[in-house]
Amino acid sequence: MPGTNREQPGYAELFGQVTRNATHEIKNELAVINEQSHLISEMLEMAAKGREPDPDRLHQLIGRVIERVSRADQAVRRLNAFAHSAEETGPLCDAVKCATLMCAIFARQAALHDVTLELNTPESLSVGLATLDCERLVWRSLATVVEAAVRGSVLRLSLESSGSGALLRLDAQMERAINPLPGQLLEELGVSRREGGAALELELPPARATGG
Numbered sequence: 001m002p003g004t005n006r007e008q009p010g011y012a013e014l015f016g017q018v019t020r021n022a023t024h025e026i027k028n029e030l031a032v033i034n035e036q037s038h039l040i041s042e043m044l045e046m047a048a049k050g051r052e053p054d055p056d057r058l059h060q061l062i063g064r065v066i067e068r069v070s071r072a073d074q075a076v077r078r079l080n081a082f083a084h085s086a087e088e089t090g091p092l093c094d095a096v097k098c099a100t101l102m103c104a105i106f107a108r109q110a111a112l113h114d115v116t117l118e119l120n121t122p123e124s125l126s127v128g129l130a131t132l133d134c135e136r137l138v139w140r141s142l143a144t145v146v147e148a149a150v151r152g153s154v155l156r157l158s159l160e161s162s163g164s165g166a167l168l169r170l171d172a173q174m175e176r177a178i179n180p181l182p183g184q185l186l187e188e189l190g191v192s193r194r195e196g197g198a199a200l201e202l203e204l205p206p207a208r209a210t211g212g
Helices: 009-049 055-085 095-112 133-146 183-190
Strands: 116-120 154-162 165-171 200-204
Touching: 009 095, 009 133, 009 183, 009 200, 055 095, 055 133, 095 116, 095 133, 095 154, 095 165, 133 165, 133 183, 183 200
Parallel strands: 116 154
Antiparallel strands: 154 165, 165 200
16 A cells, blocks of 8 residues: 555645534534523623523523534544544554544535435444545545535445455435546555446455564
């Protein structure tokens, strides 16, 4: 497997897209928190003037703030997990972990296309790709298929053992043909695409033992 060079444009593009997506998500949650906080503040100001606040309404507003804080925290945790994945420089990775993280981060982007993501994976599945390479491949695959999927459809991502390697499959109701992934990317990662059928099917290299 070719060495992972984080100075290549593909990695900078991945970090930019993931960061942009995550920060947009956090910004949206903060906007709702700010709005609800102002409403709570107004109710407390009225209470200070002698007008009894509606307990149910106040409880509802506080509940929304707590919910949005939790969502923002989850977005931060996903972004943090992605940032730490850059430290995993070994020649193999858990493809399930990579796919799960990338789908969680990409869900907002999919929702903009009115597409819902579904995962079907084993508990773990090691492949002969560096973690960042696997994440880059999954992200690029998701973006490619979502662009071609029918609005309102479900995009199913599955991982399964295939011979000595693994098969990554993305399937959805398609509005048009899926654009091919760059041949240079697939060759660089040692990945091959199965031809035929409407789904995107990629054969990932096997995890090989390292060391003496």
